[in-house]
Amino acid sequence: MMVRGTKTISMLLAATLLAATVAGCTRPAADPSPPSGGENGDQEPITLRMSVWGAPDELAAYKVAIDRFEEEFTHITVDLQHIATDYDTKLTTMVAGNDVPDIAMMESGTIAFPLAEEGKFHNLQEFLDEDPNLSIDDLVPNLLYSLEPGHVIGIAPGPESFGLFYNEAMFADAGVEPPPSKASEAWTWDEFVEVAKQMTIDNQGRNAADPGFDPKNIKQYGINFPTWWGGYSNFIYSNGGDFVSADGETFALNQPEAVEVFQNIADLINVHHVSPSPVQSKNIPATNVALQTKKVAMVIDGQWASTSLAQSDFDYNVGVLPVMKDPMTTIVCGMFSMFKSTKYPQESWELIKYLIDPESSIDMITAGTWMPSYKSWYTEPELLARWTENLASRPSGYKDAIVEVLLSNSHQTPTGYVKNFSKIMDVVSPALDKVWLGQQSAQEALDAIADKAQVQVQGRRDIQQ
């Protein structure tokens, strides 16, 4: 029952498909045409394409921004492409097919920099320099991603930092002082370990400071510690360490400042028995579950955990992270980038500005998932109140432990400035697995891979090279 006509079509298909694949190898540079500049004169209707990822509530926030944008720029329609899953794979095929959007949400840890290195993105610094309404100083620190100093490839719609979340009732029941929220009163590591011990309890009711404590039958853990790079980076920075040296030449995670942190974390698990074994669970709402069910008294997590905590039915709060040397939190965030192939750079820039305006994403901010990008929302009391007061997602410790620290003691995510980051981590993470599992000391494990990691070190993006 073959249809005749399809055969001829199919022969054609075969030929073109072959041609296509050959063309795929020798394809010329993808549209290197420079931006035409900001002539805004004609009001011809245009369409901007933008691709994002995100859950439905995040998508709703983008739509609010877009609606406001379209109201002001009536000749512009925004075509929002929601790529919910396998974002990088999809975007890669779009790049291969020369079918990229004007603006894309990008992730610093994956293909943003590889794309930027091939000149696929506009330098947003140029737009920032010329814009009368927005300058870098208006934004909270560490929101920009740069290929090299002065070459901005993306702007984040908001920061995400880390905090020490805890169950208030558990501390009250144990009669233990809960984590402080002010950075000036932050626990030292030893103080932190002591409290974690008191809050770790075996099935006979003894805590981990008790000599009779039975680490084989732990009913409640003191702390759940994130063992991914975002989690431990806070403490490396706090301890004055880094992923690579200041000149970008040398692998630095085997240096004393970093090694001390790794060993400390491993000791929480294997020596003090106050933290459960590490699991790969970035996306699981482990924090609210662990706290609510009293399996764990404290959890270190990104501030985004506030959303699910706010929806859980128990009293939680957030304190400032323990301090190694200086109070510090890492800022992780996505970014909006503008493809060079856009025909409408100026309009795209306007749209980016709308997207990072906290007013547009106020729902996501009050829900707890996001934080505002404008500094004024942290410093001006009435703006600050709009997203930090009388909200389930913002407990009493939030302002001091999260907001204050973010403004004064934050560090950029390593994905933003360490070149070849993911390849370096491909070497480091397996070694750290051995440290978490207690098979090797941090010094041994990191020294063992230092040479291999060094091979992958290619410098830093935040210094002129």
Added chain:
Amino acid sequence: MKTSQSVQVLGYLALLIVSALFMTPFVWLIRSSLMDLSQIFTMPPEWLPRPFQWGNFKKALTILPFGTYFLNTTIIVMGTLAGTVLTSTIAAFGFSRIQWKGRDLIFGILLSSMMLPAAVTLIPSFLGWQMLGFYDTYYPLIAPAFFGGGMFNIFLLRQFYLTIPRDFDEAAVVDGAGYFTIYFRIILPLSRSAVIVVALFTFLATWNDFMGPLIYLKSDSLFTLALGLQMFQGTYTAQWDLLMAASTAVVLPCVIVFLIGQRYFLEGITLTGLKG
């Protein structure tokens, strides 16, 4: 007789245990779809929602344009199903019931296409379809089904065709029947179980495929249910309650189709005519 009865009892017991194990993910999915976020992950797990959050379904199904996605999915599934059942049964016949030179070699070559990881053919395939102007259409999703419907199905059917005694064809040939008659009157009815299996698998695989639609579609209005499901996951957090409700709604038709479909190969035994 006694041993076979005790075997039956033991077997039944084993069946119950295995079923209980295999039920867990589905039951977990259903009960999660009716819970609020905090109850889903409670430890130790709770199996009864309190209270029942029927609102999850309402919310999940209004966030997605469920009707459109359902319709789109149905179009793709129907097209794929028709193409696959038609062409895979024919092709398998050519690979098993007809003798010809080079048959097994060609079969082997076609089969080898399953051995190359799809990750490296994804971009060339995409470029090919795009070049033909079929990006953002259903052609890349449906058309291949009309060209054999995949080697998995052809191979599966071939295996079943090969078990049918040759006398059947020979008798038919004596009666003056050609290959098409043999295919249609003898082989197809006799391998009914296998054809049902192919149809069921094709239905379920197409229904749940999100990678194909993700790569080849661009417009919201063409999206499918499986693709829509993915939208409940975020970067930092996922809306698990809604994700579970939407998953349940998407999966339920599959369960019904499967329940109905598998009945036919229960009947398959009596219909094959091999019984007596």
Added chain:
Amino acid sequence: MRKGLFYGLLFTSPAILGFLLFTLGPMIASLVLSLTDYNVFKAQTSFVGLDNYVRLFGGEDELFYRSLGVTFYFVLLRVPAVILISFAVALLLNMNVRGKSIFRTIIYLPSIVPAVASAMIWMWLLNPDLGLVNSALSAVGLPTSNWLYAENSVVPSVVLTTLWGIGGTVIIFLAGLTGIPKQYYEAIDVDGGGWYSKLRHITIPMVTPTIFFNTIMTIIGSFQVFNEAYILTEGGPNNRSLFYVFYLWRTGFRDTEMGYASALAWVLFLIILFFTYLVFRSSKSWVYYEGGGRS
């Protein structure tokens, strides 16, 4: 015989055309790309000859060997487990018992549940300190395990999680079992044989074509295991679940080295081809077709 060739090609033409149209082009493209330094984002692609293959086998790429080893281990554990367990379950489902159709559906259910949802369940079940499985084990005094989170247990644990998805294989076995004519069993009844001799002398020989099919498909599928690493383990701990295709995907898409990834893919292609060929060769001695062999 000429007539055979004509009809043979005619009947198989949809499949052959489909292969030529949709499959061959991309396959050749990837083969060609494996000889280049293709990077999707780069404007220039240059021919590098066999450099990618030299890099693979030159010992420079440790992860290639690691992922190959891990994947072989996975295949070795999974293929026999899937075949044996699926067959056993199919036999159970083939019994003439009440609620047959419900049971069949239940076995297939995990295969329909979306991957994200079932991955969630596994992480939640197998969490070493907070998970259900370990709590249950320690409650009855059995030793617990770190499951997905320890070097030695991660691959067996992943195999365990994939066993939930055997529904498809079971259904195919079942279709094979329902095709066995009843009078064969009646003959054994007459001879006074029990269930074991039925199994040994009728059931197993009669379903060898299905066993053959399921074995080939399980081999092809297991070598290409991806989702479990992608969703469950991210290759860890210590790369002990760095499955080959996951590594390949990471190289091609995250690290944008598509040329090198294509070389990786073709090496795997040859490996799978080799093992499939072995099974095909061996099949002549153990697969029984009532239709009179494959000739």
